[in-house]
Amino acid sequence: DEVKDSETVAALYEEGTQAYLEERFPVCVEKLEQALEKYRWQRRNTQNCRLKCKQESEASDTLFPVDIENLRFFEKNIKNTLCLINCKIDSNGNNDNVDDEIQKLFEERKPYEYLHLCYFKVNDVQKAASAAFTYLVLNPDHKVMAKTLKQYSELPGVDLKDVINFEAKDFVYLYVYGSDAYEKKDWDNAINNMEESLASYLHEEEECRAQCEGPFDAGWYPDFVPAIANHFTYVLKCKQGCKKKLGSLNGEIHADLLASHYNYLQYAYFKKRNLYAACQAVASYLLFLPDDESMLANMEYYQKLPKVQDSFFTPREEVIRYVQRDTYEERILRYIKNEFKFSKTSAQIAEAKQGRRNFRFTKNATDLGGGKRFASDGLISRNECQKLVYIANNFMNINDGYKGSSGGEKSASPHTKNEKFEGIDLRRISFLVYIGLLKPAYLRLLLEITEEMRVKLVHKFNIEESLYFSYTHLVCRSALAGSSQNRTDLSHKIHADNCNVLGDNICAKKYPAFHWRDYSAILYLNDDFEGGHFIFSADSKGRKIQSSIMPKCGRMVGFSSGSENLHGVTGVTKGRRCALAVWFTLDPTYQELDRDVSQHMLDNDITFHQYYSQDINTE
Numbered sequence: 001d002e003v004k005d006s007e008t009v010a011a012l013y014e015e016g017t018q019a020y021l022e023e024r025f026p027v028c029v030e031k032l033e034q035a036l037e038k039y040r041w042q043r044r045n046t047q048n049c050r051l052k053c054k055q056e057s058e059a060s061d062t063l064f065p066v067d068i069e070n071l072r073f074f075e076k077n078i079k080n081t082l083c084l085i086n087c088k089i090d091s092n093g094n095n096d097n098v099d100d101e102i103q104k105l106f107e108e109r110k111p112y113e114y115l116h117l118c119y120f121k122v123n124d125v126q127k128a129a130s131a132a133f134t135y136l137v138l139n140p141d142h143k144v145m146a147k148t149l150k151q152y153s154e155l156p157g158v159d160l161k162d163v164i165n166f167e168a169k170d171f172v173y174l175y176v177y178g179s180d181a182y183e184k185k186d187w188d189n190a191i192n193n194m195e196e197s198l199a200s201y202l203h204e205e206e207e208c209r210a211q212c213e214g215p216f217d218a219g220w221y222p223d224f225v226p227a228i229a230n231h232f233t234y235v236l237k238c239k240q241g242c243k244k245k246l247g248s249l250n251g252e253i254h255a256d257l258l259a260s261h262y263n264y265l266q267y268a269y270f271k272k273r274n275l276y277a278a279c280q281a282v283a284s285y286l287l288f289l290p291d292d293e294s295m296l297a298n299m300e301y302y303q304k305l306p307k308v309q310d311s312f313f314t315p316r317e318e319v320i321r322y323v324q325r326d327t328y329e330e331r332i333l334r335y336i337k338n339e340f341k342f343s344k345t346s347a348q349i350a351e352a353k354q355g356r357r358n359f360r361f362t363k364n365a366t367d368l369g370g371g372k373r374f375a376s377d378g379l380i381s382r383n384e385c386q387k388l389v390y391i392a393n394n395f396m397n398i399n400d401g402y403k404g405s406s407g408g409e410k411s412a413s414p415h416t417k418n419e420k421f422e423g424i425d426l427r428r429i430s431f432l433v434y435i436g437l438l439k440p441a442y443l444r445l446l447l448e449i450t451e452e453m454r455v456k457l458v459h460k461f462n463i464e465e466s467l468y469f470s471y472t473h474l475v476c477r478s479a480l481a482g483s484s485q486n487r488t489d490l491s492h493k494i495h496a497d498n499c500n501v502l503g504d505n506i507c508a509k510k511y512p513a514f515h516w517r518d519y520s521a522i523l524y525l526n527d528d529f530e531g532g533h534f535i536f537s538a539d540s541k542g543r544k545i546q547s548s549i550m551p552k553c554g555r556m557v558g559f560s561s562g563s564e565n566l567h568g569v570t571g572v573t574k575g576r577r578c579a580l581a582v583w584f585t586l587d588p589t590y591q592e593l594d595r596d597v598s599q600h601m602l603d604n605d606i607t608f609h610q611y612y613s614q615d616i617n618t619e
């Protein structure tokens with residue numbers, strides 16, 4: 001309960017990994033243990049709510065006696081939803097949900113990648129070994145970790161027998177006890193443990209399946225029916241993955257773990273002279289694996305026993321339900337796989353023609369009161385905005401790209417002192433991926449989105465030469481705590497992107513201006529702030545505003561970078577405004593070189609981590 005009331009999982013994880021980086025190992029242990037505990041607690045809450053609400057809505061009295069057009073299905077979903085909302089309020093209080101990203105990290109056992117070393121550094125070698133083992137159970141091909149575990153296990157003070165999987169489910173131990181008892185011909189204990197393991201396994205699988213019923217980004221096709229079908233499919237694939245997830249007994253893969261329970265049980269029951277239970281177990285097993293020869297032979301043997309009746313060979317209730325559901329689900333997935341095939345070329349042609357589905361130009365030059373400029377909506381989805389904001393949230397630098405930040409010849413900041421300006425560029429994002437702090441998928445997404453931005457500019461302005469990327473900058477501006485909400489200063493004063501405005505009609509295209517920039521594009525990521533409008537102005541003082549654009553997720557402005565497009569940003573008076581700014585050039589010598597490097601890194605799966613494991617490998 002102490003953990004329950006304090007920080008979020010994300011914050012605890014962040015503190016733990018930060019402590020790891022700063023070599024404060026006791027804090028690393030404390031925070032990561034808390035993060036894991038809290039994650040488990042929240043996960044369980046979510047699962048419990050989903051299981052309970054499903055049961056409740058199934059059991060509730062229906063509003064109408066006949067089911068017409070699947071209305072019953074929707075009625076249940078509505079009741080289920082109401083229950084979920086209440087359940088969440090009851091169990092979480094005002095606690096946030098664990099976000100997608102954190103969930104992924106924890107499901108992949110990422111915390112243990114840090115935790116084992118922190119345990120080791122505080123001399124808890126047994127736990128260090130167990131943490132490494134826990135990680136390996138889910139990531140069996142991780143060579144470095146395998147080597148680390150081997151080193152730990154050779155240390156004095158580490159007892160191999162006591163190396164445990166911290167994330168093991170109950171049934172794993174019950175199953176192991178059960179099969180041990182079986183080997184020792186201790187039939188009572190074999191039966192008890194196997195029955196318990198079975199119940200625990202089935203419950204665990206239900207929890208795993210409940211965990212799958214999370215959110216989904218309907219993205220490019222949010223019509224009612226397809227949205228339901230797509231979300232369902234997404235969830236179903238995840239649910240089908242549960243068998244595989246649970247089939248690993250501390251890293252050993254058992255394809256037919258569930259069925260094998262019935263194999264142990266049939267023989268143990270036979271030995272206890274409970275022929276009915278033995279025959280039921282045989283029939284249950286055969287429902288999973290109907291062609292299993294040795295089980296068919298067992299059946300033949302039992303059939304010949306005088307006391308056995310044909311009716312004994314009925315599969316157990318839980319198995320019938322399980323196998324039917326499983327078979328139906330597999331058929332649905334197979335159907336989807338076989339039928340949802342569209343020839344690549346037509347899909348590619350459609351994509352090349354349309355680009356992103358919901359993209360639409362909303363304002364052209366006339367609407368915006370000037371030259372080469374446009375605004376558009378729907379370039380990226382909410383989910384994609386959130387992914388970029390995730391990078392921003394976790395890795396931005398203050399004043400990035402301007403004087404006051406690290407290194408280089410940089411221009412003085414054009415930003416107001418009443419706001420915090422933070423940013424991160426492509427180079428640093430690539431670096432984070434390289435060192436394994438950020439998933440490659442983020443970089444891939446960033447490259448893809450910025451390429452879309454480039455293509456939109458090329459199309460809109462009919463640019464016939466090659467248009468190169470010059471600089472990619474993810475930036476956020478936020479009001480400083482002490483600043484007035486009534487301020488009228490600009491967040492970003494009126495300027496041109498490729499020249500220094502020296503007075504009306506004079507704009508010097510030389511240092512310190514980024515004179516090589518030819519086109520600018522800004523893609524907005526959020527709207528939960530106040531102020532922060534993008535404005536085009538006819539004059540450099542911002543007296544003759546031509547148009548104003550309110551940022552929101554997926555909205556983009558594009559314009560040529562010269563003095564024909566003087567622009568600025570009004571003060572952000574509340575909250576934080578994030579945007580992806582990209583500048584382009586026609587001069588290849590000013591290309592953003594990091595772009596090719598990052599693409600190469602992604603294409604070839606090169607990261608520091610990988611190099612490291614390759615080195616170890618070739619020793």
Ligand SMILES: O=C(O)CCC(=O)C(=O)O
Nearest residue numbers: 492497522534569579581
């Ligand atoms: O964030 C915006 O809307 C514009 C920023 C801008 O003009 C710039 O960084 O040059």
Ligand SMILES: [Fe+2]
Nearest residue numbers: 495496497567
């Ligand atoms: Fe600008």
